[in-house]
């Protein structure tokens with residue numbers, strides 16, 4: 342398919358998946374923290390949605406890192422990225438954020454699952470309880486840093502592309518905001534989808550809580566997408582050509598108008614409003630809405646990556 | 655609860671403060687080395703006949719495998735009316751940017767500017783092949799060398815001819831003398847004299863890359879009216 346080939350294409354679909362997975366992880370972790378502190382409060386380990394987020398966040402971030410490493414031309418030398426590092430490189434700083442984030446994420450998950458860990462370690466590894474007790478003491482600090490890191494990780498996926506001066510559509514200050522917002526909504530969607538799959542109640546307060554945040558999130562996302570392309574058009578020159586090439590007729594134009602705007606944003610927005618208005622939250626509604634959002638974000642990552650490399654400065 | 659909130663904010667603030675300090679720590683540093691050699695190249699497109707001798711010499715001297723190239727001559731045209739038709743030739747190779755995007759984005763520092771010569775170079779051992787530099791270079795001239803699996807590009811023959819005290823291979827090979835190589839820091843060098851007396855241009859200067867590959871424009875033409 343010619344849509345996936347162009348003259349100046351350097352980064353192809355594995356990078357789109359990496360950006361998607363890192364965003365899902367950051368978003369899932371962000372919503373897990375919100376759910377625990379602002380919604381569930383007591384016994385978070387029993388909430389299907391928090392459990393789902395605690396499962397999704399580590400799996401996606403590891404899978405993303407795995408993709409990043411296998412996509413190198415020298416995968417076995419990935420450790421050089423950790424050993425040498427360059428403060429001006431978004432990738433280098435991002436990998437640092439990713440590592441600290443992953444460590445803190447596991448500590449936070451251990452705190453959520455503390456009742457299970459304590460129960461198990463009482464019989465097998467009593468000293469483990471000293472660690473969980475220590476974690477409990479530093480929980481507020483840990484949570485604060487984790488929230489900032491998850492937001493940084495979400496934004497980093499955008500900065501990675503916006504640091505490329507040769508492609509006017511990517512070299513765009515709005516891109517990190519767009520990727521952060523869509524990463525958050527993909528995290529929310531994956532927690533909802535995972536939650537109902539793990540037999541969470543589709544009509545629970547967690548779902549209501551997430552939906553209440555999702556509606557303004559989607560609206561802001563639409564505004565940001567509009568700003569993104571308006572900015573390109575008003576800049577003129579190659580930026581305008583880039584916007585026209587991306588949004589015009591053809592494969593990627595269809596992906597944008599139908600896939601991203603309709604399936605990814607409008608359908609979830611309408612479903613969220615419908616569920617809020619009628620207070621009817623069925624398993625299928627919640628799952629279908631979340632799937633649409635996730636699919637939309639995945640398409641957005643591919644769309645930006647491929648059309649972004651279509652037009653050069 | 656108050657205590658919890660305070661601790662939460664403390665953690666967050668500490669992180670932000672640490673990051674800002676870190677970003678500030680070399681904010682005042684000067685990028686271009688002073689009192690050193692700063693090599694540049696001038697391609698006189700009025701003399702270039704598009705014979706490709708430079709590209710062949712480069713491939714041979716630097717052992718560049720088939721399928722990739724450090725240097726190409728791009729032909730455009732023909733312009734003008736028969737029998738006055740002509741082609742234009744431009745050099746496609748690393749522009750030796752002083753503010754090099756490839757160097758900025760490289761996560762390991764494998765893409766770096768050599769302190770002694772100002773030449774943008776690749777440390778093949780450090781390179782992990784993430785291809786970030788290839789995407790970042792606005793001139794699209796970097797590539798992965800199929801033999802070393804590292805990023806590769808023109809380095810003014812830093813590891814070959816320059817080391818042997820010779821001029822870069824392309825400069826030596828050019829039959830019309832269209833290429834001039836020299837040190838911008840030396841006020842008496844030929845290249846400084848040439849740059850001071852002729853109208854030269856550089857490509858994509860608006861991106862803030864400060865390229866050190868200068869060009870003298872061939873005949874008029876190439877403007878779409």
Ligand code: SF4
Pocket residue numbers: 747748749750751754755756757774790791792793794795796807863
């Ligand atoms: S032309 Fe490309 S490879 Fe050469 S210094 Fe500039 S950005 Fe780097």
Ligand code: SF4
Pocket residue numbers: 759760761762763764765776780781782783784785786787788804805
């Ligand atoms: S491909 Fe090599 S030289 Fe280029 S950015 Fe990655 S590590 Fe650096």
